Amino acid sequence: MSASSVEYLLWGALPYVVIAVFVGGTIWRYRYDRFGWTTRSSQLYESRLLRVASPVFHFGLLVVIVGHVIGLLIPESWTSATGLSEAAYHVMALSLGIIAGVATLGGIALLIYRRRTTGPVFSATTVNDKTMYLVLTAAIVSGLAVTLLSAYTGITGGHERDYRETVSVWFRSIWILQPDVDAMSAAGLGFKIHALIGLALFALFPFSRLVHAFSAPVWYLFRPYVVYRSRDRVPAEATRPIRRGWG
C-alpha cells in the first residue's frame, strides 16, 4: 500500500523540520540566552516531595531513553543473529519498558502535583512550562499506552504491526536521508500519534527548561549534597580547615 501525501508530509518532511528547529533553536538559545540556560530550580521553595519525585522521574526517563535507542536503532536481524528470539526480546523490552514508563509517569505526576500545590512554585510556573509539561506528559502517556497495547496484541498473537518492522525502520531511514514513508504509514495509529507527540517535544526542547539536559554533568549524580548552614553557625564553622568532597 502506497502512502498518501499527508503521510509524505508527516513522515518525509516533518522530521527534517523538527531536526532544523532542534539544532537551530539550541544554537540560538545558547548564543542569546546563556543566563536563562537553567532548570529554573524550585528546590529552595520545596524539597520534601522533590527529593522523591525528581530521581524517580529522571532515572525512569533514563531507562526509557536507553530503551528507545535500543528499540529504534538496533535492527531486528541483529538481535536475532545473537540468538535472541523475537519473543524473548519482546518479553524483556516490554517488562523493562513498562516498569520504566510507569516510574516516569509516577515521577512526572508527583512533580506536577507539587508544582500545582506549592504556592511559590506555582507562581514561578510560566505558560512555557505548562506547555512543556503538557507535551511531555502526553508523550509519556501515549508511549505507555502503545506499549501496553503491543503487549496485549503480543499475548493475543497479533504481530503484524510490530514497531521494529515499521517505526524503527522509518526512524533509521531519516538519518540516511532516505525517509521510508511507507514503513511508517504501515504502523498502527497509536505509534503514529506517539511519534508525532515525540516530534512536538523535540521542537519545543530548545525553547524550554528541558535544555538543562545538555548541561547535566554525569558527576552530578554522585556529588555530595550542597550543605546550607544558617548564618549564626558560620563563624564557628569558618575556623575549621576547608575540606572538599563528602567530608
Ligand code: HEM
Ligand atoms: C519520534 C520520537 C519517538 C519515537 C519514534 C518513539 C517510539 C516509541 C515506540 C515504538 C514505543 C513502543 C515500545 C514498545 O512497544 O515496547 C515507545 C514507547 C514509549 N515512549 Fe516513545 N518514541 C518517541 C519519543 C518519545 C518521547 C520524547 C518520550 C518522552 C519523553 C517517549 C516516551 C515513551 C514511553 C514512556 C514509552 C513506554 C515504554 C518505555 O517505557 O520505554 N517517547 N516509543
